[in-house]
Amino acid sequence: MLQLHRHVQPGVAAHIPASTTLAPPPLVSWDDSVPYLALVISLTICIVVFLAVIGYVYLRYKRAEMSRQAYLMSHAAFLSRPTLDGLIDQTSGSGSGLPLLVQRTIAKQIQMDHSVGKGRYGEVWKAYWRGERVAVKVFFTTEEASWFRETEIYQTVLMRHDNILGFIAADIKGTGSWTQMLLITEYHEHGSLHDYLQMNVLETPSLLTLARSAASGICHLHTEIFGTKGKPAIAHRDVKSKNILVKRNGECAIADFGLAVRFISETNEIDIAPNTRVGTRRYMAPEVLDETIDTKFFDAFKMADIYSLGLVFWEMCRRCVTVGGLNKNYLEEEKYELPYYDMVPNDPSFDDMHQVVVIKKVRPAIPSRWQENTVLLHLAQIMQECWHENPGVRLTALRVKKSLCRLDETYANVKIV
Numbered sequence: 152m153l154q155l156h157r158h159v160q161p162g163v164a165a166h167i168p169a170s171t172t173l174a175p176p177p178l179v180s181w182d183d184s185v186p187y188l189a190l191v192i193s194l195t196i197c198i199v200v201f202l203a204v205i206g207y208v209y210l211r212y213k214r215a216e217m218s219r220q221a222y223l224m225s226h227a228a229f230l231s232r233p234t235l236d237g238l239i240d241q242t243s244g245s246g247s248g249l250p251l252l253v254q255r256t257i258a259k260q261i262q263m264d265h266s267v268g269k270g271r272y273g274e275v276w277k278a279y280w281r282g283e284r285v286a287v288k289v290f291f292t293t294e295e296a297s298w299f300r301e302t303e304i305y306q307t308v309l310m311r312h313d314n315i316l317g318f319i320a321a322d323i324k325g326t327g328s329w330t331q332m333l334l335i336t337e338y339h340e341h342g343s344l345h346d347y348l349q350m351n352v353l354e355t356p357s358l359l360t361l362a363r364s365a366a367s368g369i370c371h372l373h374t375e376i377f378g379t380k381g382k383p384a385i386a387h388r389d390v391k392s393k394n395i396l397v398k399r400n401g402e403c404a405i406a407d408f409g410l411a412v413r414f415i416s417e418t419n420e421i422d423i424a425p426n427t428r429v430g431t432r433r434y435m436a437p438e439v440l441d442e443t444i445d446t447k448f449f450d451a452f453k454m455a456d457i458y459s460l461g462l463v464f465w466e467m468c469r470r471c472v473t474v475g476g477l478n479k480n481y482l483e484e485e486k487y488e489l490p491y492y493d494m495v496p497n498d499p500s501f502d503d504m505h506q507v508v509v510i511k512k513v514r515p516a517i518p519s520r521w522q523e524n525t526v527l528l529h530l531a532q533i534m535q536e537c538w539h540e541n542p543g544v545r546l547t548a549l550r551v552k553k554s555l556c557r558l559d560e561t562y563a564n565v566k567i568v
Contacts, residue, residue: 234283249320258322258333261287267342270393272297272409277338285319288334297409298323298332300424304408305334309382314368316396316406339404341397344463348392348470349487355526355562357401358471362464362530363555364402365395369460370548372405373453375416383422384414386452389430390459392466392489414449421449432504433490434459437512437540440505454542460551461537462490464530465515473524483520490515514538526562529554 249257261278268275273290290298298321304310305318317337324331341347344361353361369390376382387394387408394407410430413422423446430439436458438444438451445451466487475483494513495503507513514535521527533554536546546554 254320254335255322257320258324258335261285261333261335263287272407273332278335280319280335284338284340286336286338288336290332290334292330292332294409295332296424298334300411301334301408303424304385304411304413307382307385307413308380309376312368312371314364314402314404315371316404336406337404339396339398341399343393344395344397344403344466345392347397348466351470352484353467353471355471355524358467358530359526359555359559359562360401361397361403361467363552363559365405365460365463366548366552366555368395368403368405369456370552372411373456373548375414383416384449384453386412386414386449387456388412388452389434390456390463391431391434392463393431395463412449412452421447421452432499432501433495434462435504435508436538436542437509438542440501441509451542453548454545457537457545457548457551458542460548461534462515464534464537465490468521468527468530468534469518471524471527473520473527475520485518512540526558529558 257280261280264277264279266274267277267286272294273288276287276289278285278287302321305321311317316339318334319337320333320335322333322335324333344365369387372385372387374382375384385408387405388410389407390405394405396404396406398404410424412424414420415422432440436444436455439455444455466489469485470487472482472484475481491499491504491507491513493516494507517531517535521531533546533551536544537551539545
């Protein structure tokens with residue numbers, strides 16, 4: 152085998168290299184460290200932001216949980232109160248009724264007693280809630296629009312008033328094939344003004360109380376209350392004696408707002424619910440009967456209410472007793488009748504009312520005995536201004552209320568017997 156040998160010259164020592172040291176790595180310059188520093192700072196910021204978001208979400212959750220607990224506790228406090236008056240007093244500050252949860256709870260606890268009336272919208276029942284009497288209006292399934300509208304109006308902010316029927320709760324109960332729409336209100340044992348006048352005669356103080364309180368309720372509806380939580384102006388559109396209840400203290404309470412309209416002043420819009428119902432023909436104003444009412448002008452609806460209110464005053468006055476005879480030795484009053492009872496059928500058509508009110512321009516007759524009684528004479532003048540053919544010259548609800556308040560102050564204690 153051929154072997155290769157390193158050639159070493161004779162006399163020359165072989166050179167063995169000394170141990171060598173490695174050169175130190177090059178120093179990192181500032182420019183090279185910037186990306187690493189930015190990465191560290193970015194990660195730190197992301198971690199801090201992430202923790203902050205987690206903390207914020209947690210605090211929101213805790214706050215929501217505390218609010219929910221407070222909400223449930225407040226409602227438990229509502230329902231632990233022994234009376235409806237206690238519940239209503241607790242919510243009268245907003246004037247918009249009880250909270251929805253409380254309303255539904257009340258509706259589930261209602262015990263029906265017996266039916267006290269029936270109409271085209273449904274049926275009214277006397278019922279009990281925790282031993283207290285309430286009225287429950289059960290709407291027909293075809294009257295959902297009326298139920299919704301009436302509930303909406305009753306829950307309007309600052310709607311509550313002594314001469315507006317006290318709203319308690321509203322609810323829809325049932326299954327897919329059966330639905331019951333309920334409206335729960337205060338119960339008034341005297342019933343409607345229509346029923347009350349048939350069963351009772353009035354003395355002067357009672358007449359003035361009924362008339363003044365009815366005007367006061369309509370005035371509250373018509374009045375807009377300005378403020379952060381104000382009340383819009385509302386027109387009833389179906390004022391009649393059957394839609395006015397008589398309270399135990401002899402005052403009136405306006406009810407049935409299924410046809411009511413609201414005026415939203417911020418947008419200058421009239422809020423009319425899509426409802427196929429129309430008002431009661433017997434009480435319709437001339438401009439409604441001949442379809443000349445300007446539905447874009449809210450005051451037109453208020454003036455139509457005033458016309459109907461004048462007819463209600465006429466019904467009241469017929470039942471007020473006065474002293475009659477040559478020697479003033481007996482009492483007189485007229486039998487209760489509906490307006491235009493002697494001119495149209497019991498269920499008049501539009502044409503019947505149009506012929507009498509618009510074409511012939513007839514109004515209910517003023518009995519001669521009213522001319523001999525100061526209060527009846529004043530009320531006759533007021534009602535004639537209320538049912539004037541020209542809506543523009545009719546009295547406003549506020550003017551009617553003030554006139555009756557002055558009359559009430561003067562003659563409140565006058566008694567016939």
